[in-house]
Amino acid sequence: MDTGKIENIIDKYPSDPSSLIQVLIDIQSELRWLPKEALNLVSKKLDVAMSRIQHIITFYKAFSIVPKGRHEVHVCTGTACHVRGATRVLNAVEGHTGISPGETDQDLKFSLDTVSCVGCCALGPVMVVDGEYHGNMGSAKTEQVLKNYE
Numbered sequence: 001m002d003t004g005k006i007e008n009i010i011d012k013y014p015s016d017p018s019s020l021i022q023v024l025i026d027i028q029s030e031l032r033w034l035p036k037e038a039l040n041l042v043s044k045k046l047d048v049a050m051s052r053i054q055h056i057i058t059f060y061k062a063f064s065i066v067p068k069g070r071h072e073v074h075v076c077t078g079t080a081c082h083v084r085g086a087t088r089v090l091n092a093v094e095g096h097t098g099i100s101p102g103e104t105d106q107d108l109k110f111s112l113d114t115v116s117c118v119g120c121c122a123l124g125p126v127m128v129v130d131g132e133y134h135g136n137m138g139s140a141k142t143e144q145v146l147k148n149y150e
Contacts, residue, residue: 005030006038010045017048020056024063032068069104069111071149073097074128077114080121085138089125090114092142109150 009026013019023046027038034057043050057063075081075090094100097110104111118126123135127142134145 003037003041006041007045010042015045015047017046017052020046020048020053021060024053024057028063032070033064033066036065067104067108069108071110071130073110073112073146074115074118075101075112076116076118076124076126076128078117078121078124081117081124081126084124086125088139089127089137089142092139093127093146096143096146110146 006027009030010019010023012026013023020042023042024034027042028034031038039050039053039057042048043053057065073093075086075093077086077090081089090101093112097105097112099105099110099112101112101114115128118128118133120126120133120135123133125135125137127134127137127145129145129149134141137145
């Protein structure tokens with residue numbers, strides 16, 4: 001881990017506990033996860049107990065303490081997407097990547113999660129890859145989209 005990068009992120013903000021969440025967001029954005037060494041540095045620099053940091057990163061689903069893939073895939077499983085075939089989309093993603101929701105492949109290429117709603121029900125079923133929304137998904141279209149991220 002490059003501690004210089006982490007220190008640069010921390011130094012962008014006031015050195016007090018009120019900066020904690022934004023610092024964690026920026027570190028996660030840079031590294032795609034929150035390594036223990038980075039958390040220790042944040043704890044020391046912001047004078048925040050490690051137990052408080054653990055509470056924050058386990059409360060918010062956006063934070064990860066395990067490495068994430070270069071491409072984060074989210075499949076909406078909310079009601080509108082579910083009735084329109086979200087299960088088929090999820091199965092296609094699992095088949096293509098070899099991982100289940102909550103997992104990252106060994107090559108750190110893809111991470112997969114399900115979400116309850118992404119807010120565009122009329123386009124369901126919806127898959128979001130790296131923040132890019134893909135609507136009206138089916139199995140074949142899912143495979144085609146994922147190939148663009150390889």
